[in-house]
Amino acid sequence: MKAIEDLVSLLTRLPGIGRKSALRMTYYLLKADQGYTQALAERIGSLQGEIHFCSICGSYTEVDPCAVCTGLDRDRRIICVVEQPQDVLTIEASKEYKGLYHVLGGLLSPLDGIGPDKLRIASLVHRVREGRSKENSHDSVSENHKAMVEEVVLATNPTVEGDTTALYIRKVLEREGVRVTRLATGIPVGGDLEYADRLTLARSFRGRMPL
Ligand SMILES: [Zn+2]
CATH class of the missing domain: 1.10.8.420 (RecR Domain 1)
Structure with missing residues (x-):
């Protein structure tokens, strides 16, 4: 039939x-x-x-920009970089992290023809720089929204592509004067962020290392 x-x-x-x-x-x-x-x-x-993509962080949202990007309770000095929009929901569920996000929309994979230009890396650099230039200007934006980005946490999965992407981003951010860290312990090698339990993820955030 x-x-x-x-x-x-x-x-x-x-x-x-x-x-x-x-x-x-x-x-x-x-x-x-x-x-x-x-x-x-x-x-x-x-x-x-x-459901749309947030024009700032690239996460899923019904209202653009998303609730995290506009949230007054978020720590604007730290940006967590993830591969997929659903990773934001996974990390939010851990309740360990109060900073901002940046979704790459994939991972570097030269064999599949995915280079840096296919990912949201340029917009990440732009966000890091923008925070810095705002710090020097005297506009009327609230103190919280003016905060300068001090740290970028790379939370890509601990796979070959995830590590390659993390190293590439660290290199790109080298001259921006921002601290770059990577989620450390807890996530199994070759594992997937999506399947990490809350406690493991919480521990990974606390144990993040300079990259
Ligand atoms: Zn957003």
Whole structure:
């Protein structure tokens, strides 16, 4: 039946969903309450229209700039650099970190043709510099918003690409006079930030090392 086959082939494009799971979902949806299937379809259809990327940090947000970038309770002297928008949510859940974020949108991978120009590295340098030039000007921005960036924490995953990217960014920031640190202990080598538990992540932040 074409309708079933079409849905199955759409579902198998989702991460971690094989044909067997897709079939199970499809049969479930066939029997499910219509209110649910309609809500699900509408939610999927409107998701990309409602969630945007923050124009400052690159994280997911409904309002641009995001709540972290505009938050008065955030420590604006520190920027945590992560690979993906979802990493921001993972770190926020640890409740250990109160600084700002910068999402790279990927990692350096020369073999896949991903060079520095494909990542949000230039905008990171711009943010570090901008804080510095604001410090010297006498505009009416609140004291908190004027704070100069003093530290950049590199929280890319401890994989070959993650390490390569971290080292590249450290080099780029060398002349900016900012402290560059890297999440240290706790994250398993080759592991993924997304799967680190809160306590591990909290310990990693406290144990961050100069890079
Ligand atoms: Zn933001």
